[in-house]
């Protein structure tokens with residue numbers, strides 16, 4: 496990628512993506528990150544050798560790709576302050592903010608922009624991210640490729656052709672690392688109840704999650720078959736799974752994901768004002 500990329504915001508998600516880009520061979524000199532405080536940028540500059548800037552417009556005026564990586568609640572102010580520069584420079588806009596639609600971002604940036612909306616997740620920090628992407632009508636095929644390359648530097652990319660489906664992406668991957676962390680917490684606690692030391696329980700549970708995910712990824716069998724393969728008739732796993740089914744774990748997961756997607760829709764209304 497020979498484009499200049501600027502990140503507005505240098506927090507968790509921006510630094511994860513920047514780290515991945517550098518690992519994948521992007522020249523640090525081609526990457527700029529901005530934040531209001533020089534102190535936050537200093538660590539990133541020292542660690543990754545990238546360019547940093549406290550002035551968003553100065554950074555945006557030199558860039559081909561502008562990644563908006565600030566919290567959704569301050570996005571309007573940040574975009575409106577950037578709109579003149581963006582109108583002059585016309586970079587590809589990539590917003591990673593939850594619950595803010597492409598049309599609203601475009602409008603805050605003065606209109607007529609190529610906007611990609613991206614829903615990443617925090618495992619991007621370790622190169623195991625999963626991102627859903629949506630492009631508005633102004634985004635060219637070449638710009639889609641740039642967005643794909645950018646997010647593939649930190650994990651897998653899935654494009655959706657309807658913007659509303661990003662709410663489902665938020666439910667199945669954006670927010671979902673937290674579901675698995677909850678499962679790890681609960682398994683560790685239960686194993687301690689069964690007598691194991693907490694650190695032993697944690698290591699075993701984490702390795703098992705990793706192993707199961709790796710098997711699911713590498714096997715040509717679906718998760719239902721892989722589950723069945725662990726369950727000997729009349730054995731131990733059958734007891735555990737029967738308990739989860741009786742407790743309606745599937746319904747709980749479905750309800751949780753519906754609530755997640757609904758919150759993404761509501762945030763969109765609250766933040767865009769329509």
Ligand SMILES: NC(=O)C1=CN([C@@H]2O[C@H](COP(=O)(O)OP(=O)(O)OC[C@H]3O[C@@H](n4cnc5c(N)ncnc54)[C@H](O)[C@@H]3O)[C@@H](O)[C@H]2O)C=CC1
Pocket residue numbers: 503504505506507508509529530531532535551564565566567569573591592593614615616617669
């Ligand atoms: N954390 C997560 O799991 C996910 C977060 N997101 C989205 O990513 C975006 C960023 O989230 P995080 O990185 O977690 O937040 P964060 O709080 O770690 O980072 C926000 C960054 O914005 C900077 N900032 C604040 N005001 C600014 C301004 N006026 N100009 C430039 N930079 C400014 C902060 O200094 C900080 O570096 C959010 O919109 C969030 O919805 C999306 C998917 C997952």
Ligand SMILES: O=C(O)[C@@H]1CCC=N1
Pocket residue numbers: 593665669670
């Ligand atoms: O909880 C949130 O709103 C953000 C978006 C997806 C993950 N974290």
